[in-house]
Amino acid sequence: MSNNPEIQNKDIVLSVKNVSKSFRLPTEQASGIKQALINWTRGIKGYREQNVLKDISFEVERGDFLGIVGRNGSGKSTLLKLISGIYTPDSGSIAYQGKLVPFIELGVGFNPELTGRENVFLNGAMLGFSRTEIEAMYDDIVSFAELEDFMDQKLKNYSSGMQVRLAFSLAIKAKGDILVLDEVLAVGDEAFQTKCNNFFTEIKKDPSKTVILVTHSMDSVKKYCNKAILIRDGRIVVNGDKNDAANLYTEDNLKSLQTDKHETNENPDKYPLGLNETVPYLKCVPTSEVVLSSQQNFEFDIEYEYTKNEDFDLAFSMLDMTRGGIPYDTGAIPMGRGGSGRHKRHFSLPLNIFNNGTYQITASLRKPDPKNPNETIRIGYTNEENVCSFSISEDAHGSDYALLKYDAVKLTQQ
Numbered sequence: 001m002s003n004n005p006e007i008q009n010k011d012i013v014l015s016v017k018n019v020s021k022s023f024r025l026p027t028e029q030a031s032g033i034k035q036a037l038i039n040w041t042r043g044i045k046g047y048r049e050q051n052v053l054k055d056i057s058f059e060v061e062r063g064d065f066l067g068i069v070g071r072n073g074s075g076k077s078t079l080l081k082l083i084s085g086i087y088t089p090d091s092g093s094i095a096y097q098g099k100l101v102p103f104i105e106l107g108v109g110f111n112p113e114l115t116g117r118e119n120v121f122l123n124g125a126m127l128g129f130s131r132t133e134i135e136a137m138y139d140d141i142v143s144f145a146e147l148e149d150f151m152d153q154k155l156k157n158y159s160s161g162m163q164v165r166l167a168f169s170l171a172i173k174a175k176g177d178i179l180v181l182d183e184v185l186a187v188g189d190e191a192f193q194t195k196c197n198n199f200f201t202e203i204k205k206d207p208s209k210t211v212i213l214v215t216h217s218m219d220s221v222k223k224y225c226n227k228a229i230l231i232r233d234g235r236i237v238v239n240g241d242k243n244d245a246a247n248l249y250t251e252d253n254l255k256s257l258q259t260d261k262h263e264t265n266e267n268p269d270k271y272p273l274g275l276n277e278t279v280p281y282l283k284c285v286p287t288s289e290v291v292l293s294s295q296q297n298f299e300f301d302i303e304y305e306y307t308k309n310e311d312f313d314l315a316f317s318m319l320d321m322t323r324g325g326i327p328y329d330t331g332a333i334p335m336g337r338g339g340s341g342r343h344k345r346h347f348s349l350p351l352n353i354f355n356n357g358t359y360q361i362t363a364s365l366r367k368p369d370p371k372n373p374n375e376t377i378r379i380g381y382t383n384e385e386n387v388c389s390f391s392i393s394e395d396a397h398g399s400d401y402a403l404l405k406y407d408a409v410k411l412t413q414q
């Protein structure tokens with residue numbers, strides 16, 4: 001596949017054309033030749049075909065930093081394995097030119113009975129490097145992995161974190177032309193993460209190096225990639241624009257936050273969790289986009305029914321789904337009198353002080369506490385099917401490290 005004459009345009013280093021891949025998942029196991037024969041005569045196959053990738057086509061140019069994003073099980077790892085030659089496509093073609101170095105599955109090519117040093121040389125040879133070439137890059141690999149003192153130990157005595165570090169260092173320090181990485185595997189401690197991030201920043205500037213990165217971090221996509229593809233159920237839905245791919249991926253995740261929830265119902269015969277005879281309906285409904293920049297406001301309606309003809313309040317909490325915690329609570333907002341029927345009120349939340357992240361708005365309907373005029377009592381609340389979620393996703397310089405933007409508060413020096 002390498003240095004392929006099919007690739008006419010010298011700037012295109014990887015070409016994936018109409019690639020499909022399916023797996024056979026066993027269903028009914030035949031328990032012997034006789035059963036297998038009976039199944040065969042009855043047309044029972046004993047397996048189910050799972051079409052994991054469907055008609056995938058894209059091209060990567062020299063110097064590109066391509067992000068591949070998609071939800072769990074969408075087919076990203078399968079695509080990387082096809083690109084790396086671990087799997088062959090059922091149909092379509094994959095061609096690349098240059099030396100392709102994959103880091104996609106831990107353990108592949110590593111032998112636990114050999115030392116760290118022997119594994120580096122074995123893997124280097126498997127990638128097509130000569131002994132002299134490996135010797136030249138050996139120190140660099142070992143020092144990036146910070147494993148100088150462990151290279152003569154057998155790999156089976158390494159912690160899993162140490163093995164990841166060695167494999168990742170080998171992949172990125174080997175002098176390949178196309179680096180194929182599954183970022184999910186590049187988990188290390190914070191210091192190692194910082195080194196990897198610095199490496200990404202550096203390699204991004206090198207026009208001769210091409211990187212293909214599977215990641216779940218939209219921050220990484222926006223920071224390092226110049227292109228991205230979004231895969232949904234085995235098909236490419238965004239091909240090229242990294243901001244479109246990242247934002248649509250975030251939307252996919254927000255939708256699943258809403259639909260994946262299976263609330264345990266306190267009172268299954270009557271009302272869903274959080275609701276009751278007095279508050280039979282309470283729902284937050286987004287009316288703006290749900291993937292926003294911090295310069296925008298998140299707009300939403302609260303739809304409610306409060307059957308009592310009495311004064312009531314609404315209170316909202318904002319949950320930080322990325323870092324955890326409740327960064328903001330409105331306290332009780334007086335809403336006037338209730339009454340029968342469904343009603344709707346509109347709210348707008350400015351996002352200017354918040355960093356990147358996914359947030360959720362929950363609401364509670366409350367009434368004044370007759371015993372304590374400063375307090376309210378919760379009568380109903382939004383269960384997880386009735387909350388609403390949104391994400392802040394800055395196109396550039398967005399951070400998901402801290403909740404508040406660096407200029408949201410000022411540290412004073414005395």
Ligand SMILES: Nc1ncnc2c1ncn2[C@@H]1O[C@H](COP(=O)(O)OP(=O)(O)OP(=O)(O)O)[C@@H](O)[C@H]1O
Pocket residue numbers: 023024052070071072073074075076077078079
């Ligand atoms: N060797 C295999 N045999 C059978 N099914 C497989 C095989 N490899 C992958 N699959 C199936 O293909 C689908 C896609 O898997 P894949 O690992 O490519 O997804 P992914 O997008 O990388 O997911 P994740 O983000 O969780 O890593 C899954 O349903 C998975 O079970």
